[in-house]
Amino acid sequence: xxxxxxxxxxxxxxxxxxxxxxxxxxxxxxxxxxxxxxxxxxxxxxxxxxxxxxxxxxxxxxxxxxxxxxxxxxxxxxxxxxxxxxxxxxxxxxxxxxxxxxxxxxxxxxxxxxxxxxxxxxxxxxxxxxxxxxxxxxxxxxxxxxxxxxxxxxxxx
Numbered sequence: 780x781x782x783x784x785x786x787x788x789x790x791x792x793x794x795x796x797x798x799x800x801x802x803x804x805x806x807x808x809x810x811x812x813x814x815x816x817x818x819x820x821x822x823x824x825x826x827x828x829x830x831x832x833x834x835x836x837x838x839x840x841x842x843x844x845x846x847x848x849x850x851x852x853x854x855x856x857x858x859x860x861x862x863x864x865x866x867x868x869x870x871x872x873x874x875x876x877x878x879x880x881x882x883x884x885x886x887x888x889x890x891x892x893x894x895x896x897x898x899x900x901x902x903x904x905x906x907x908x909x910x911x912x913x914x915x916x917x918x919x920x921x922x923x924x925x926x927x928x929x930x931x932x933x934x935x936x
Contacts, residue, residue, distance in 0.1 A: 780826040782835050782849070788822060790855050793923065797857035801879030801902050801925070809881070809900035820899075824885045827863055827919050836863050843869045852927040860927035864920050866893075866913035873932045875908035878925035888916025908932065 780788070792813070799805045813819040830836030830849070837845040843866075850861035864871070865887075880903040884893040892914050894901065903909065911920065 780829050781833075782830070785826050785830060786850055786855060788826060789850060789859075789861050789923075790857070792819065792823075793857040793859045796881070797859075801881060801904055803902070805881070806900055806902035809902070814900065815898040820883070820885075823883060823921060824919070827885065827921060830863070831865060831919075837865045842871065843867070844871055848927075852924070858926050859923045862922040862924065864911070864922070865917070866911070866920065867917035868914060870910050870912040873908060873910040875906070875930045875932060876903050876924070877905065877928040877930060879903055879905040879907065880929075881923040883921040883923075885919040885921070886916060887918055891916030891918040893918055893920050 796805060796809075799808075827836060831845070836847060836849055838847045839845070845865040846862065848860055848862045850856055850859075852858050852860040882893065882901040882903070884896055884898050884901060886892075886898050890897075894909060894912055895914075913920070
């Protein structure tokens with residue numbers, strides 16, 4: 780899969796969720812309909828692994844984290860940006876989600892967890908914040924950000 784096909788794949792998902800509030804109900808829906816083992820989960824996971832191997836995904840590195848914005852927010856993705864990170868037992872920089880954040884957790888190491896969550900979807904409501912952390916191994920995490928909005932906070936946060 781190339782970057783163009785990946786954008787089409789993500790556009791199908793963002794069309795489905797574009798009008799949904801970023802809350803626990805959306806998280807439950809995503810995990811029930813598109814959780815680990817589902818066709819969409821596996822397609823995204825495989826595309827991310829391919830994109831990293833081919834070099835068009837996670838092309839930057841800092842603080843022990845490989846990362847990159849794969850898709851900027853556009854009408855094609857219903858205003859969502861798509862970022863992917865590759866983390867191995869590391870905590871990333873603290874940030875706030877002005878419009879919320881939808882994460883897809885894809886462990887590369889059996890049992891790896893993101894912010895204490897196993898494989899699957901995690902939804903953060905608007906105004907929430909965290910220091911993204913992968914424990915117990917290595918995982919890829921895909922971030923959907925409405926309007927691409929993210930605010931990194933000072934290191935002391």
